[in-house]
Amino acid sequence: MLVPSFPQAQQAQIIRANQRDLYHVSSLREQAESVLRSWLGSRWLTRWDKEVGLLVRLVYYGATTGRAVQTLGEEYTDIWQSSSTQRVPPPSSARAGLILVPTLFAYVLGRVGSAHSLRERYPGIAELLKRLPVWLEVVSEINLAIFYLRGTYYDVVKRVFGIRYISSIPEDPQTRPPSYSLLGVLLIVRLLHRLITTVRGYQSSVLKIPGGGKGKEREGAVAASKEMYLDDRPVTSFLGPTNPEGEPARPAVEDERTMLDVASIPEGLRAARNCTLCLEERTDSCSTECGHLFCWSCIVGWGREKAECPLCRQSLNLTRLIPIYNL
Template identity: 25%
Template sequence: MTLFIQSGPAEVLRAVQKDQILFELIEKKISTLLIKIFGTVTWLRYRQLVHISSKFLYYTFTTLSGCQTLGEEYTNIIQVDLTLHQSPSFMQRLMLAILDACGFTFIDHSVSKLERRIFENTFLHEKFKCKFLQCLGIVKASLPFLIHFHHAVFYWDGTYYNIAKRLTGIKYILAKPWLFKERKLYGFKILAAITIINLLISSLHSTWKWYITNPEYYKKNIVTESKNSGKCSLCLDNRIFTCSTTCGHLYCWYCIFNWLETNNQCPVCRDIIEASRIVPLQNYN
């Protein structure tokens, strides 16, 4: 008879939500300090680094130090390896911190850099540029799908909420197993089924939309952007797929939508903007 009981999805989910609040609080404090000392432009240039460093700093003082995170302490769960009898090794915890803090950011940044390299390459034919950019666009669009699909798997089996924990083999057990009660997890399984159905419908719709409109969209934007030497205020590089906000400021398409995932204000004038109101400038010179 085992003395350790694996935690369920409810405890893990509450711990993740609690830790996310603390991530955002640390990031907000660092961002405020950076803006006050170096100004908004510097913060915009290094905001991704601030996001990564905030998470890694939190992991340094909790997971890497061999302690529970505040979310784990709040829900009385403890990190263990695949055997459920030993604490994860330092290398497992270090890989967890690195992957969770900057894994997807690194992939997204690398794909964006590759997009710019292909776009600026003067030796490639326009037709091949379109095809390469379409493929890279599929890769970037697949990242959120992968995250949501992994969450659906978590709702079904209740083991790994983060992909980083799945890759490093880190699970959770209850710190107080004597408080364990038999739980009905049908609600989470229903949520998993709904999430999968929603992902399938969204994927089919996105695929149909991409098949109908994307080739012409990329073709027009390659011609347009080759004539445009304007700088994006977010990445501080030449704009790619220029779009305009309702307040009239211009950004890269990917930059402004990445920004709107965590902010609803224009990075320049702080006017309230909505993702649905962003306008792609397909004939901008």
């Protein structure tokens, strides 16, 4: 009895499947956020957005990869996951790793890295967690360059678990599949440029600090060089070190960052001070570059997910928000 042999999936099939999956996950998350926003409000969604993203990814990949069936992207390009050693479907432990490792790791890294208490108690660990995403990005780009050059393991986690793709489309000896080697070479060039830039930046920062900048003196000088100022005042002096979108809602009459006596404002005028994101009276008011006013916590939470104004869709840069004290 002859056992059918399936060819390895081509690079184009794997890339299109991955893009399709990203599209479906993004679409599912937008629909879930829309429903939760209408039920629980924007402030709640801003506070728990990472948990919503985690749940969406677990549901999507748990219902497909977790059940040893194709994802929508893999079905779109007719490819299946396969063990690289035995050419059989990956075991349940490998499928669980494919789902949990990237999803939970990204979630934990995002939550722990933004925890203010961790930055105060363990600054060394906080600094490590801050740099870890950059290192992971470099590792991902190296893996992607290898994929473009050799055509195997589009994802780092699949390389770790030894999971490749097979295709149901027979190979055509008369046609030559497209090559992505040039993209791999360009990625390598970009990584080399990034390495050179990082080394030069480190050398220049050391040279600018007398005596090579040792210990806390060097750390303080580097942190001061990255500080932003508004009217000769460091931004952190009036914004505080807290995580803005993680703070509970505060009544406008308790807003300490305004010159107005909110309690003396007529009710009709106070109704015009509502934030369009949380639908409550603004606190810690700030203005975007396009001139729209929001609560500081609301617009920061929004801007970290979408770099555009929620009203006019103009480009949004969180470093250019302007605190407003008299509106």
